Amino acid sequence: MTGNAVLREVTLTLPMLPDMEVAASKTATAMAEYMQMTPDRIDEVRMAVIEACINAFEHSHAPDRKVYMTFEVLGGGEPELLRISVRDTGVGFEPGEREKPRIASKLKAENKRGWGLEIIQGLMDSVEIDSSTDGTTVVMSKRR
């Protein structure tokens, strides 16, 4: 049985400014190390956090220019799951309408971007996106 009590919760608020995604990735590292996640899995969390932050920085157009994050360690007794939420108060988007990027077409295309969400989904165990004209929240989880 997987317990789902929140054992630890840390919140971080970042300005949407260059390099601030690195601060988020360090907080994620601290929480993942606390759970004794393996170094390779910690690295995957770090990369996913960076992508989620730069998406908010680049695409949200949030008027307050801030990203609101929570890092939660969940489990029944022992830490089992790291859940990270990345929220902005920007314009939102339709996650369902996103086309899966393909390297063959990107190689020929003018715009080679569009990989962030694909990478997040590939590196985390589960990803949920809630987006509206009030903003976007990406909640991503990884087991220990």
Added chain:
Amino acid sequence: MTGNAVLREVTLTLPMLPDMEVAASKTATAMAEYMQMTPDRIDEVRMAVIEACINAFEHSHAPDRKVYMTFEVLGGGEPELLRISVRDTGVGFEPGEREKPRIASKLKAENKRGWGLEIIQGLMDSVEIDSSTDGTTVVMSKRR
């Protein structure tokens, strides 16, 4: 002339639970690295942050069991100063009544503790403590 505009501000809220001071120290590291502080000075900031957090954990008796931190990078154009504030909503204390710890007497004393604030003052460039029955805020700064 030292500019004092806030170039970056990050806020972190931690639960008062074992090892959470390490998360704070990682956030401090990220901000200090962003400023390109030297590794030894970054390490000093880290240690001061750990001490300020465990003081709040141990002594504040804050009913919400949370520590509220801000990390600010200040400067005129270039980052010059890292200012870190560590706040709790606990019982407070009288910083002015604290006796300077002396190793000779601590060696004979039953209680060998009482070094945290001394260490913070020794490692940071400036430290201000504001404490009342509404809680305690320690603001500590270090130049790049």
Added chain:
Amino acid sequence: MTESLRVTVDRQEGFAIVYTEGYINNQGGEEIAKVAYQLIDEGRKILLLNLHGTKIVNSIGISILIEIIEKMIEIDGKLGFCNLTATIAKTFEIMGLSQYAQIYPGEAEALAGLRSPA
């Protein structure tokens, strides 16, 4: 601020190795591209990117690497990567980059593979 990517180049007969140290973000990717295009202009068709000193990348940086791959395909050259962290390798795999650029564990294997006529 934040220390910018350091890029160093080892020019050899017919090929070149580009070493990176630091974060491959927007600017980091641009730095690498500048160096790569210069090497291509010098007539080199075999490039090895040794990312030994890079622990983090972001997708903006990687999309600039895709531009370099496109260029290499155009000139019928070869681009290889080596010394990737497990996460960077996994990310390249997720993106399918490994179909268009060779990924090698270390430099020796990379040079053997890239310089073979196949």
Added chain:
Amino acid sequence: MTESLRVTVDRQEGFAIVYTEGYINNQGGEEIAKVAYQLIDEGRKILLLNLHGTKIVNSIGISILIEIIEKMIEIDGKLGFCNLTATIAKTFEIMGLSQYAQIYPGEAEALAGLRSPA
């Protein structure tokens, strides 16, 4: 959670070296003290704490180290430290610990210093 301090001991004729790896907090300090008191019980009067693998400490951990120093003074023994990070060394300096325990850069200097009859 968070990995706990690893402590290993190298017992030598007349002295012992204690190696630490990890965070010297409350529990970490207790771990070191347990090992140190055992070595003292075995009759050893010269102890070297090699903190090569410790990058962070807190004042609760250090106050437990002060208890070990007190014990060593009682038995007329010697306690030395080596391989401290610059910040840990500075912290020991701030606290005045260096008046009661010898601080050496590396193990060789420490062993030479601690074993000299002075």
